[in-house]
Every structure is written in structure tokens, then in C-alpha cells.
Amino acid sequence: MNDGARLVVDDVDANVKLLEARLTAEYFEVRTAHSGPEALQICTREGTDVVLLDVMMPGMDGFEVCRRLKAEPRTQHIPVIMVTALDQPTDRVKGLEAGADDFLTKPVDDLALVTRVKNLARLKLLTDEMLMRASTEEQMGFAAVMGARLEEAGRGGRVMLVEDRERAAERIMKALEEEQYVEREADPARALLEVPDGNFDLMIVSLNLENADGLRLCSQMRSLDRTRHLPIMIVVEPGEEARLLRGLDMGVNDYIVRPVDPNELLSRVRTQIKRKRYTDHLRTRLEETVEMAILDPLTALHNRRYMASHLKTLFEESAQRGKPLSVLVLDIDHFKVINDSHGHDAGDSVLREFAARLRRNIRGIDLACRLGGEEFVVVMPDTDLAKAYVVGERLRQCIATAPFFAGERIGGLDVTASVGVAALEFPDDTPDLILKRADQALYCAKRDGRNRVVADAA
Structure with a gap:
């Protein structure tokens, strides 16, 4: 089985075939199991990215399967959706205690099925990426960002609730108060102003606001740069499928139907907050990786590799437009003496300060490396x-x-630099030739006594 399959577990063959057909119609790859032990074997041996698990199975029930999956390091990050009976709300409490990530109620609604499976499949993808990075990097940076283990990452989030009906808002806030920090705003216009600067992990919007259109707010949030990636969950009344579909089409991440089940709400909110935090972390790490590829870590100036490619681009633009282009090569005089006399920490301090002075005294369009x-x-x-x-x-x-x-022990050091200058001047000039001429001018500056500027006289 390819990683990325969904595993359907139910002892009733008709139920298995029904869910398999619905998921296959959405082009999901599906595996099936008819018992708890078989499901555990598939997850341990072959892996899967979402498990749809029936609660009522003979021998080992769904709760026990879920508990075992979550207790085993190789399978604990596989999302589990418990399929429960409508008249058994206590199943959701037991499912949460067993570690379930979400719930579906029989008879299973097609839209709910696809939405839940897609949400948790994306979460599994992010979790795998986090774990892969953790295993290949010395520092498990996400642990500091998340503040705890991966499974704790869905708690302690900042949630904005947009609901103008007092009692409805109280029910949602009460369900979340032990795990999340919830702020409530009755006016969507105010929420639109507050959310972009509020560092929120999730926004929950009622589609049944008395004085405004909740879908309009969702659309506005998706159109703003700062909230484009913010998870949005909508709260809908039964039978509002048309508006629900419009919400999902415009980028709403999840929904919950009234009357709101507190345990279902908790699990959905956790999933969205995990996704937000994992995505934020991975985006930050990607930016850091890109920076590491082009920046010198000590001085934060661009490095040699970036300079080589960017100089070529700037050179070609100048040559095509008939515009001038110049290069300075600077070398700190007697730098080896600083390292030998005062140590490499002192040398590093000098290099950082040198880069800072360089940056302060050139234009924004100039490239310092x-x-x-x-x-x-x-x-x-x-x-x-x-x-x-x-x-x-x-x-x-x-x-x-x-x-x-x-440093405190050494204090101030007198530092000087020699500088060589060259420019784009000849039809057959290349970036390498200009750099070579600037290097030769630098050599002349050092030969003639250092602490001076020499321009190429070619």
C-alpha cells in the first residue's frame, strides 16, 4: 500500500463497502479491515494517513483500537476518526479519552465524510513533515515553538468567536475554555479589524448572525494577506447545505452543525490549531533554510554563492541598459593579528561590527556580501x-x-581596511574580470601601506 491511503475499519461488510465507495469516488486510496487486530497490523506494518474506525466491533472495540494506536510510537500520529451512533453521545467522551481526533455520526453524511478526511489527511502530511525534520536536524525546533509534544500542539490556542447571540456564544466558549483562549466579538466589522493583528490560531464564525452575513466575513478574511492562511470554522444550522458548500468553496476549513456537541467541537478545534501551528513552523523553517542558503550566518550579509549569481544579473542589466556598475573589494587590515592576540570571539565581534558599518554606509540597492x-x-x-x-x-x-x-575584557580595538575599486568599462567585460581588477586594486592598496582606497587603473 502506498502511504497516503485511508483505512476503513468496521466488522459489518456493508458499512465497509459503503464508506469505501464514497471515498473512492473522491479519488482517495482506500484500504479496509474487518477487525481491530487486523487494523492494528495494517497501521503498524504498512502505515496509513487516516483511520475511520467503527466504535462497535466484537472482541476489540474501536476505543481499544484507538488507545493502542495512540500508545504505539510508530502509529500515535495517525489521525483517527471514530464513527459513532447518533444516540450515544457518551461515545464521543470515551473517544476523546482514547485519543480520537474527530467523529462521524451514523448514518454518515457525504459532505462531512469528505471534509473530515481531507482535514486530517492534511494534518497527517504536516505531522510527517515535522517528524522528518526533527529526525534529520540536531535541534527539534518545533518543540520550543509548540511548547510541548506534538499531541499537545492543539491546545492553548487563541480563538476568535464571531457570534452575536449571547447564549449560543456562551455554549461554545464553555466547551473550549479549559483548553483554549477564546475571545468573542459580536460585530463582524470589529472582528475584521481585530483578527489580523491579534495573532489568532482559529476563527469560528456563526452563519446565523442576526445582524450580518457570516459568509461575507469569511470571504473578507480569505482576501486579506495577513489572514489568508488563518483556519476558519463555521457553525451552521441543520439543513443549510447550500450555504455550507459556499463556505467550503471559499476556503472555510471546517464546520460544525447545531446543536453543537462540546466534544466534537473540542476535537475539531484541536485539529485546526495543530494545522495552523505546524504550517507556521514549517513556513518559518523554510524561510530560515532559504536565508541560510544565501546569508553569511556570522554577519547576516549575503554570502559568496548569492553574490556570484546576483552580480551576474546586475552586470547583465547594466550592460544591456548602458548603465555604469562598480565593485568594491574590502579587506580588514592585519585581521590575523586580531584573532591571534585576542581570540576568535574578538575577531567575530569585529567582523559583525564591520558588516554593520558597511550596511549603514551604502544604499539599499547596493549588494553587500x-x-x-x-x-x-x-x-x-x-x-x-x-x-x-x-x-x-x-x-x-x-x-x-x-x-x-x-567585548568587556578587551574593550575597543583600532581597525582599518584596504579597498579596491573597479567598474564595468569595456565591451568584453565580465563579472569575473571586474572582480579580478578590483582584487588587483586591493592588492595595490595593501602593498602601498594599507588603510587606503585604490581604483583600478586598467
Whole structure:
């Protein structure tokens, strides 16, 4: 079986075939099991991304299967949907205690089935990504972000409830108060202002507001950049399938039908908050990975790899437009003496401060990079050789005029730098040739006594 299949577990063959047919019609891959032990074997041996588990089975019932899945490290992150009888609300309490992630009530509604399975399949995908990263990285960064184990990540969230009926709001807030922080807003217009800046993990919107259209608020939230990825759950009355479908079409993540079952609400809210936190974490880690690929970790300037590709782009743009382009190569004078005399921590402090002064004294369109060691490059579009020389001299002065702080024990260190300047000047110029000429000018600056700027005289 390919990972990504849904497992249907029921001892009644007709029930299995019905759920299998409905899920297959939505192009889900489906596996089936007719007993608890068989389900456990499939999950342990082959894996699956969602289990639909009937409560009433002979021998090992659904609660026991769920408990065993959640107790086993290899299967504890597989989402479980308990399929319960309508007249057995206590089943939901027992299901939550066993670790169930969601509930479906017989007879199973097609829309509910597809929505729940899709939601939990996406959550499983995110969980797998989190676990994979945790196993391949030294630091389990998500543990700090989540504050606890993965299974605790759905608690302690910030929830905005938009409901203008007092008693309806009280029921929802009471159901969530032990696990989540809930703020209530009766006016959708105010919610629209508060949510983008409120660091919320979930918004719950009643579609039966007395003085406003809840679907309009959902649509507005999906159109704003800052709330585009915020999970939204809607609360609907029985029989409102047309409005419910419109909500799901516009990007609402989940729904719950009145009268609201507190345990069902709890499980759905947990799922959405987990998804939000996992997604946020993975997005942050992706941004960090991209930064690590293009930034020097010590100085936060761009690195040699980024400089090589970006210089080529800037060079081609300047050549095509007939515009000037200049390059500065800077080298800290006698840097080895700083490391040898005061230690590498002092050297690192000097490099960080050097980068900061560099950044403060160039334009936003200029590209500052650390080539490695104590050597830096600044690429300046729309700048000819004479103007670049002036910038180089300004940088040299800002480095030489004030001591560099190297720690409490050492205090200030006098630091100077040598600078070589070159520009795009010849029809057959290339980025490598310009850099080479700037390097030669830097060599001349060092040969002639350091702490000076030399322009390429080719």
C-alpha cells in the first residue's frame, strides 16, 4: 500500500463497502479491515494517513483500537476518526479519552465524510513533515515553538468567536475554555479589524448572525494577506447545505452543525490549531533554510554563492541598459593579528561590527556580501568608477575613525581596511574580470601601506 491511503475499519461488510465507495469516488486510496487486530497490523506494518474506525466491533472495540494506536510510537500520529451512533453521545467522551481526533455520526453524511478526511489527511502530511525534520536536524525546533509534544500542539490556542447571540456564544466558549483562549466579538466589522493583528490560531464564525452575513466575513478574511492562511470554522444550522458548500468553496476549513456537541467541537478545534501551528513552523523553517542558503550566518550579509549569481544579473542589466556598475573589494587590515592576540570571539565581534558599518554606509540597492574570512564585496549599480571611489573612501573612514568593541575584557580595538575599486568599462567585460581588477586594486592598496582606497587603473 502506498502511504497516503485511508483505512476503513468496521466488522459489518456493508458499512465497509459503503464508506469505501464514497471515498473512492473522491479519488482517495482506500484500504479496509474487518477487525481491530487486523487494523492494528495494517497501521503498524504498512502505515496509513487516516483511520475511520467503527466504535462497535466484537472482541476489540474501536476505543481499544484507538488507545493502542495512540500508545504505539510508530502509529500515535495517525489521525483517527471514530464513527459513532447518533444516540450515544457518551461515545464521543470515551473517544476523546482514547485519543480520537474527530467523529462521524451514523448514518454518515457525504459532505462531512469528505471534509473530515481531507482535514486530517492534511494534518497527517504536516505531522510527517515535522517528524522528518526533527529526525534529520540536531535541534527539534518545533518543540520550543509548540511548547510541548506534538499531541499537545492543539491546545492553548487563541480563538476568535464571531457570534452575536449571547447564549449560543456562551455554549461554545464553555466547551473550549479549559483548553483554549477564546475571545468573542459580536460585530463582524470589529472582528475584521481585530483578527489580523491579534495573532489568532482559529476563527469560528456563526452563519446565523442576526445582524450580518457570516459568509461575507469569511470571504473578507480569505482576501486579506495577513489572514489568508488563518483556519476558519463555521457553525451552521441543520439543513443549510447550500450555504455550507459556499463556505467550503471559499476556503472555510471546517464546520460544525447545531446543536453543537462540546466534544466534537473540542476535537475539531484541536485539529485546526495543530494545522495552523505546524504550517507556521514549517513556513518559518523554510524561510530560515532559504536565508541560510544565501546569508553569511556570522554577519547576516549575503554570502559568496548569492553574490556570484546576483552580480551576474546586475552586470547583465547594466550592460544591456548602458548603465555604469562598480565593485568594491574590502579587506580588514592585519585581521590575523586580531584573532591571534585576542581570540576568535574578538575577531567575530569585529567582523559583525564591520558588516554593520558597511550596511549603514551604502544604499539599499547596493549588494553587500562577505566573500569569506575578512574579505567583503559591495556591488553598486548605476555607479561609475569616480563615485565608487568616493563611497570606498567614506567606508574606509567610517571603519578607521571609531574603535571596534570586542567585548568587556578587551574593550575597543583600532581597525582599518584596504579597498579596491573597479567598474564595468569595456565591451568584453565580465563579472569575473571586474572582480579580478578590483582584487588587483586591493592588492595595490595593501602593498602601498594599507588603510587606503585604490581604483583600478586598467
